[in-house]
Amino acid sequence: MPSPTPPNATRPRPALLRHPRFVRLWCATTASGMATWAMPFILGLAVLDGTLTAVHLGLVLAARTAGFLVAVPVGGLLADRHSRRAVVLWSGLLAAAATPVMVAGLGTPPALMAAAALVVGAGQGACRPAFQALTAEVVEPDDRQRANAAITLSVRVTTLLAPGVTALLSTVLGTAPLLMVTALFWLAAGLLPGPGSHTAAPRASRAPFHTEFLEGLAEARRHPWFLAGLGALTVVIAAGYSSTSVLLPLASRDHYGTEAVLAGALTAYTGGALLGAVIVARWTPRHQGWTALAGLALYGLAPLSLILPVGPIVVFAAYAVVGVGVELFNVPWFTAAQREVEPGKLARVSSLDFLFSYGFAPVGLALIAPAAQAFGPEAVLVACALLCFAAPGLAALAPGARGFAVDRAAPTRAFGRTPISRP
DSSP: OOOOOOOOSOOOOOOOGOHHHHHHHHHHHHHHHEEEEEHHHHHHHHHHHTSSOOOHHHHHHHHHHHHHHHHHHHHHHHHHHHHHHHHHHHHHHHHHHHHHHHHHHHOOOHHHHHHHHHHHHHHHHHHHHHHHHHHHHHHHHHHHHHHHHHHHHHHHHHHHHHHHHHHHHHTTTTTHHHHHHHHHHHHHHHHEEEOSOOOOOOGGOOOOOOHHHHHHHHHTTTTTHHHHHHHHHHHHHHHHIIHHHHHHHHHHHHHSTTTTTHHHHHHHHHHHHHHHHHHHOOOOOOTTHHHHHHHHHGGHHHHHHSSSSSOHHHHHHHHHHHHHHHHHHHHHHHHOOOHHHHHHHHHHHHHHHHHHHHTTHHHHHHHHHHHHHHHHHHHHHHHHHHHHHHHHHTTTSTTTTTTTSSOOOOOSTTTTTTTOOOO
């Protein structure tokens, strides 16, 4: 007869997929990620079949990015002011409703498609901080790292398998039906999540929007590790991601004479990210913040691998290591924000994360090609690699960076006010 479990024994935590509320949230975030990824890819197929020109594609994608950047801070404000579940719902419905308008605009002047893409981007941007905050509501603190790893795993599997599946379906369905499928994904993203624990503030107690936005900035400033980490992430995306996005295709063509290096490097990156998500789901390092920033600094290996006269296998290995490092940063970064930030301000702080990290990426993409023409691709790649190494290293010096946590022993001030007490 088995002996009873002692009262003070540590029970194994049940699998997250046994929690219905998390499963619904996981499915919704996966659907949102699939819709976000699929639209540019499907529109790229439309360029290939002549339904859309390359110039029009650029305008449509620029409009979507603009909608995203405008809606991210607004979505963060609304998600802290109202129910996060309601913000996700209306964001998904907004993007789903605008997608058929994009379909109607195929083969016409780009104004209609660009306007619809602006709305789709707004829906995408508004739901991102709400999803981050909703994860903290649905999942217990001890399970959040596993939850964030599970969410990023679904995103990486999607990006690994979806291109081939989408290209295959395009031979049967065509561009317009595939775009309509993304509307179904947005519907699922909006409708699937269950309610969280956050409740809307009474109307009489709500401050003006600009005041609440400043409160979110004050909360972010109260966490020096967050500001430093966000600065490092912004630099790495603007320099590392942008340089490799622009110059990897050129290196694949000019140095290796084949597009297989481009495809192999991107596949290796996604495979490394999958491995990184699996690792971080099971491993919590002692100095989590420093480990995460070290993982982020590994992005410098990607531009370095394009400078040296090495074989394709070395490039693939570098991109795989970069993928591992990215997830060693992403999962602890999201988990730390959900743990450390005041719950009622989490969506606003998360919106700053997405606004800066995504907002500066187009700037980097726009500057890399002119810089490569002026100074040479090798000089640009060296500079970007150094920035990728230096920015996380400097961020590691910030107070609280070692563990991505506020030093409880030292009082902090927000915009010159008295310290804010944590619940």
